Amino acid sequence: MPMGLQRFSRVCLCLCAMGFAPFGVVRAADDVVSPWRFVHNAPETEGDQRYAYHWRVLRAALEVTRSKYGDYRLEPGPPMSEKLQVVEMQRAHGGLNTLVLDATQTLEQALQPVKIPVDKGLLGYRVFLIQAEDQPRFTGVRSLEQLRQLRFGQQREWSDVAVYQAAGLPVVTGSSYEGLFHMLMLRRFDAFGRGVSEVGGELAHWRKQYPQMAIERELLLYYPLPVYFWFARTDEGRLRAQRVEEGMLALIADGTLDRLFTEEYATTIQQLGLDSRRTLRIANPHLSSNHPFDNAAYWFTPMP
Numbered sequence: 654m655p656m657g658l659q660r661f662s663r664v665c666l667c668l669c670a671m672g673f674a675p676f677g678v679v680r681a682a683d684d685v686v687s688p689w690r691f692v693h694n695a696p697e698t699e700g701d702q703r704y705a706y707h708w709r710v711l712r713a714a715l716e717v718t719r720s721k722y723g724d725y726r727l728e729p730g731p732p733m734s735e736k737l738q739v740v741e742m743q744r745a746h747g748g749l750n751t752l753v754l755d756a757t758q759t760l761e762q763a764l765q766p767v768k769i770p771v772d773k774g775l776l777g778y779r780v781f782l783i784q785a786e787d788q789p790r791f792t793g794v795r796s797l798e799q800l801r802q803l804r805f806g807q808q809r810e811w812s813d814v815a816v817y818q819a820a821g822l823p824v825v826t827g828s829s830y831e832g833l834f835h836m837l838m839l840r841r842f843d844a845f846g847r848g849v850s851e852v853g854g855e856l857a858h859w860r861k862q863y864p865q866m867a868i869e870r871e872l873l874l875y876y877p878l879p880v881y882f883w884f885a886r887t888d889e890g891r892l893r894a895q896r897v898e899e900g901m902l903a904l905i906a907d908g909t910l911d912r913l914f915t916e917e918y919a920t921t922i923q924q925l926g927l928d929s930r931r932t933l934r935i936a937n938p939h940l941s942s943n944h945p946f947d948n949a950a951y952w953f954t955p956m957p
Contacts, residue, residue, distance in 0.1 A: 688724035695729035714900025777878035927955035
């Protein structure tokens with residue numbers, strides 16, 4: 654048996670000998686040990702590729718820890734909104750046991766994070782999807798005050814809504830991820846802020862239906878938005894978090910995380926010209942102070 658699970662197994666045996674064998678503990682041992690099952694949030698729509706890179710990173714973290722912890726299965730759960738994903742993660746026998754999502758204080762209270770940003774903080778760098786003919790409206794923007802004259806679309810469940818509102822940026826909310834792209838082209842709002850890690854795949858998918866959709870060319874909005882792997886605050890969840898944290902640290906140490914990041918995003922970063930855009934910075938009121946921003950190895954920066 655892998656060394657990382659021997660202690661857990663001994664605890665279960667002791668509980669059984671004493672007459673205590675809670676169903677949840679037995680189920681946790683079964684689910685994790687034979688083999689480890691990681692059931693993660695699935696794409697919300699057919700064209701949703703936002704987390705494909707994140708699952709490649711998770712698979713690499715599990716591979717690098719295979720000799721210590723054993724085999725694993727990585728599989729998607731049923732499609733659902735982010736709000737429902739968090740609910741499922743807290744259910745005793747829910748349909749998910751692994752989540753990738755941006756950090757909030759509320760989420761930190763509910764779930765166990767592995768505080769290593771999976772995408773090196775890239776999601777916090779935002780460009781805007783717009784209608785191509787509206788580019789001149791953005792070309793003159795030099796300050797947050799000027800940016801506040803525009804309206805921005807976001808899904809009502811997303812943490813970004815409070816970030817925009819705290820900065821005084823007008824927000825129009827939609828009820829679904831997919832619906833926001835339609836709302837943009839119906840001019841319900843002026844721009845749809847998207848992470849650098851998201852926007853390329855989204856534009857490629859939606860431009861087939863909306864040829865006038867474009868990426869705004871000159872602005873970059875930044876707010877800290879670390880994306881972590883999350884697990885339940887249970888014995889089973891903590892075991893998963895321990896394995897993934899050890900795997901992530903190994904990927905950083907041997908350069909694998911940087912290689913995966915470069916393979917996935919280097920072309921997009923170059924095409925968007927992040928280092929030459931006008932950067933406007935706003936705060937993220939959702940974040941606690943307990944994040945590893947002082948560890949430079951964890952983060953991407955577009956500045957030369």
